[in-house]
Amino acid sequence: MNIKSINTLLVPVPTIRAHKLSCTVMNEQVLVLVHIETNDGLEGWGEATTIGGLSYAEESPHSIKTNIDAYFTPLLLQEQPSNVAEAMKLLNKNIHGNRFAKSAVETALLDIQGKRLGLPISELLGGRVRDRVEVAWTLASGDTETDIAEAKRVINERKHRIFKLKIGSNSVDQDVAHVLEIKKALGEYRVIVDINQAWTELQCLDGISRLQEGGVALIEQPISQRNKAGLKRLTDRFNVAIMADEIVQDPQNAFWLAAEHCADVFAVKINQAGGLTNACLIGKIAALAGVDLYGGTMLEGPIGTIASAHAFSTFPTLAYDTELFGPLLLTDTILKQPLEYKDFGLVIPNKPGLGIEVDKEKVYLLAKESKI
Numbered sequence: 241m242n243i244k245s246i247n248t249l250l251v252p253v254p255t256i257r258a259h260k261l262s263c264t265v266m267n268e269q270v271l272v273l274v275h276i277e278t279n280d281g282l283e284g285w286g287e288a289t290t291i292g293g294l295s296y297a298e299e300s301p302h303s304i305k306t307n308i309d310a311y312f313t314p315l316l317l318q319e320q321p322s323n324v325a326e327a328m329k330l331l332n333k334n335i336h337g338n339r340f341a342k343s344a345v346e347t348a349l350l351d352i353q354g355k356r357l358g359l360p361i362s363e364l365l366g367g368r369v370r371d372r373v374e375v376a377w378t379l380a381s382g383d384t385e386t387d388i389a390e391a392k393r394v395i396n397e398r399k400h401r402i403f404k405l406k407i408g409s410n411s412v413d414q415d416v417a418h419v420l421e422i423k424k425a426l427g428e429y430r431v432i433v434d435i436n437q438a439w440t441e442l443q444c445l446d447g448i449s450r451l452q453e454g455g456v457a458l459i460e461q462p463i464s465q466r467n468k469a470g471l472k473r474l475t476d477r478f479n480v481a482i483m484a485d486e487i488v489q490d491p492q493n494a495f496w497l498a499a500e501h502c503a504d505v506f507a508v509k510i511n512q513a514g515g516l517t518n519a520c521l522i523g524k525i526a527a528l529a530g531v532d533l534y535g536g537t538m539l540e541g542p543i544g545t546i547a548s549a550h551a552f553s554t555f556p557t558l559a560y561d562t563e564l565f566g567p568l569l570l571t572d573t574i575l576k577q578p579l580e581y582k583d584f585g586l587v588i589p590n591k592p593g594l595g596i597e598v599d600k601e602k603v604y605l606l607a608k609e610s611k612i
């Protein structure tokens with residue numbers, strides 16, 4: 241691949257409003273950008289994000305940057321793998337875990353490879369079956385009326401018509417009442433909930449029954465990611481679809497979750513999977529086992545979002561669509577041309593690599609000025 245340099249940048253970007261999850265409240269997102277240049281004049285970009293520092297998963301923006309700088313970069317510069325598959329094999333052999341960091345590096349390498357071959361990343365991953373993905377919007381202001389007004393606004397703007405509600409930080413009664421009021425106000429529009437592991441199995445029996453009754457279409461990761469047997473019991477018990485998110489961590493663990501049908505749907509995320517190739521593998525495993533798919537987000541900025549879209553474009557079916565709205569939650573963009581959101585979806589570029597142009601001067605300046 242002829243790698244000349246690998247730079248990592250921490251770029252904090254404020255969110256358009258507070259974003260409340262059961263595990264944290266976000267007022268900014270820190271983009272970890274990976275910029276790789278080759279000796280023959282190509283460059284590629286990758287991105288990793290976490291949610292609320294270390295509140296969501298075991299990697300933080302700082303750990304991703306430090307580990308890429310201290311371990312990934314010397315290894316890649318010294319070994320000079322000849323293609324992306326060899327690079328990922330090398331990283332997986334020498335570096336345990338660090339799936340978010342691996343995803344950012346693989347994205348940048350695929351961007352370079354796509355540019356070299358004149359192909360979009362989707363085609364390096366086996367080929368796209370769609371040029372756009374439908375994109376859900378997440379309502380997480382913490383206030384029911386604000387959420388309803390926000391939903392109606394984005395419907396009118398033809399941006400989104402699927403809504404995910406982040407719940408789990410209030411009592412089950414309060415959360416259920418909040419969801420059902422929003423569902424009633426939005427009528428036939430699809431409403432799904434993400435509990436981010438906050439409920440016990442017993443709370444689920446009551447909470448999910450009432451959400452199912454109220455017409456909620458999908459229940460995401462209601463209980464702890466450590467309770468695989470409990471997730472299966474809920475999946476077996478309820479008709480409403482149960483989705484696995486935090487528990488889906490890499491292709492091998494996805495294999496066992498799929499084989500035992502622990503969930504009806506998998507949320508696939510490139511960061512959580514350890515890269516785009518792994519995300520596609522998880523998609524294939526799920527499809528083979530009859531598990532439906534949902535294109536998840538780690539609230540990435542535009543680079544991670546469009547990388548995810550390239551991967552999801554290759555899934556033969558994407559029954560529950562995607563939530564690739566991350567860039568729309570941010571107050572600023574780092575691209576020369578923002579991603580194209582229209583008609584309730586995101587358009588996947590057909591140009592080589594990621595098919596986007598990063599504003600290089602801007603991101604280096606933002607990283608330099610940032611105090612984190």
Ligand code: MUC
Pocket residue numbers: 261291378380406434436485536537538539563
């Ligand atoms: C998650 O758990 O799915 C996705 C949307 C959002 O608001 O948070 C993420 C993480």
Ligand code: MG
Pocket residue numbers: 434436460461485486507
């Ligand atoms: Mg989730």
